[in-house]
Amino acid sequence: MTNLIIACPACSKLNRVPEDKLTANGACGSCKATLFEKEPLNLTQANFSNHVIKSELPILVDFWAPWCGPCKMMAPVLAEAAKIFEPQLRIGKVNTEEEQMLGGQFNIRSIPTLVLFFKGKEIDRMSGAMNLTQLQQWTNNVIQNKLKN
Numbered sequence: 001m002t003n004l005i006i007a008c009p010a011c012s013k014l015n016r017v018p019e020d021k022l023t024a025n026g027a028c029g030s031c032k033a034t035l036f037e038k039e040p041l042n043l044t045q046a047n048f049s050n051h052v053i054k055s056e057l058p059i060l061v062d063f064w065a066p067w068c069g070p071c072k073m074m075a076p077v078l079a080e081a082a083k084i085f086e087p088q089l090r091i092g093k094v095n096t097e098e099e100q101m102l103g104g105q106f107n108i109r110s111i112p113t114l115v116l117f118f119k120g121k122e123i124d125r126m127s128g129a130m131n132l133t134q135l136q137q138w139t140n141n142v143i144q145n146k147l148k149n
Helices: 048-054 069-085 100-105 132-147
Strands: 003-007 014-018 059-064 090-095 113-118 121-127
Touching (some): 048 059, 048 090, 069 090, 113 132, 121 132
Antiparallel strands (some): 003 014
């Protein structure tokens, strides 16, 4: 039985979860919050490392800004995607207006930009808005071709 390191969406503490128990609605060992809320995480400089680098789940990060029209169009798509993808894939959001260092660190030049990370490494990225079907196709393709090999 393989254990995965999963960051809590509420307190960002790291939890060791048996892979076969990911769908069992586990709770954080520290704050007792549900580990999978099936909604996008708000990522900041303070919690980014635990969720993106130290967590052993793939995470799709949306780099966005509040003034961006296409970013606003993506918000409900990503909310729906979180319900579909978790617990196999997390969805996170980085507000590039508030977290300019993260935007710069990942060389974000246009928004929205979606970056798929696995164990801290960038696997792929896509710029521009897309609907849920397009997002699912892109994500599934990347996971099948880059993470499963």
